[in-house]
Amino acid sequence: MTIERIVKTEEDMLALGKRIAERLDRHGFIALYGDLGAGKTVFARGVAQSFGVDHVSSPTFTIVCEYPTEPKLYHFDAYRLSDADELYAIGYEDYLKERSLILMEWANLVESALPNERLDVSIVGSGMDARTVRIVPHGTRTEEIFHEDSCI
Numbered sequence: 001m002t003i004e005r006i007v008k009t010e011e012d013m014l015a016l017g018k019r020i021a022e023r024l025d026r027h028g029f030i031a032l033y034g035d036l037g038a039g040k041t042v043f044a045r046g047v048a049q050s051f052g053v054d055h056v057s058s059p060t061f062t063i064v065c066e067y068p069t070e071p072k073l074y075h076f077d078a079y080r081l082s083d084a085d086e087l088y089a090i091g092y093e094d095y096l097k098e099r100s101l102i103l104m105e106w107a108n109l110v111e112s113a114l115p116n117e118r119l120d121v122s123i124v125g126s127g128m129d130a131r132t133v134r135i136v137p138h139g140t141r142t143e144e145i146f147h148e149d150s151c152i
Contacts, residue, residue, distance in 0.1 A: 003135040003146065007123075013039050016133060017046020020119065023145055026050060027071050027099050029115050031107035034123035039131055040105045043121065044075055047103055058105060063090060072100040079106040084113035117142055 007013045020030070030047065032040045041058045048056040051069040058077050067073040074095055081087055087110050095102060096115060107114055117139030125131035137146040 001137065001143065001146070005133045005135070007039070007131040007133050010039070010042055013042045013131065013133075014046035014049065017043040017048075018050045019046075020121070020135070021047040021050035021101060024101065024119065024142075026073075027101050028142060029096075029118040030101070030103045031114055031118050031120045032103065032105045032123070033108050033120065035126060037126040038123040039125075040123060043123065043133075044103050044105065047101070048073060048075070051101075063087075064095070072098060074100055074102045076102065076104040077106060078104060078109045081109055084110040087113050115139075119146070 005016060007016060024030075032043065034040050041056065044058070045056045048054075048067065051067060051073050053067050053069060053073065056065075056075065058075075061080070063077060063080070065075045067075070076087075078087065092113065104110075104114075107120070119142050120134075120136040120138065122134040122136075123131050124134070135146065137143045
């Protein structure tokens with residue numbers, strides 16, 4: 001199943017991120033795909049807003065940002081990783097064991113490390129143009145949550 005949304009403004013992208021995090025009950029895994037400038041970090045800010053976090057930046061140089069929320073929010077950026085082994089080297093398996101929400105930008109660079117139970121969010125477009133956002137649930141829990149796409 002693929003859910004598709006057209007997002008015209010930054011505010012709409014923030015709202016979409018927030019709605020998706022709330023539907024996931026603020027735990028699970030969101031794999032973000034999109035080119036530079038597509039809006040991945042804006043989407044991530046929307047997700048973080050559902051946790052009450054106001055300031056989010058892309059963790060490109062730190063690989064992961066941990067937000068002191070309940071449950072925890074982890075924001076990964078795989079842009080500078082050469083492969084999934086580098087992700088595992090920073091303790092990625094430990095993050096996966098927690099009841100938290102993991103949001104990973106540039107997930108395509110470490111696809112072999114992505115969990116089976118996840119939500120793929122692909123953002124197409126850049127600049128001032130509207131974005132096409134394709135949402136694909138994977139795994140029983142995520143598919144059940146997003147079986148009815150009218151709520152996002």
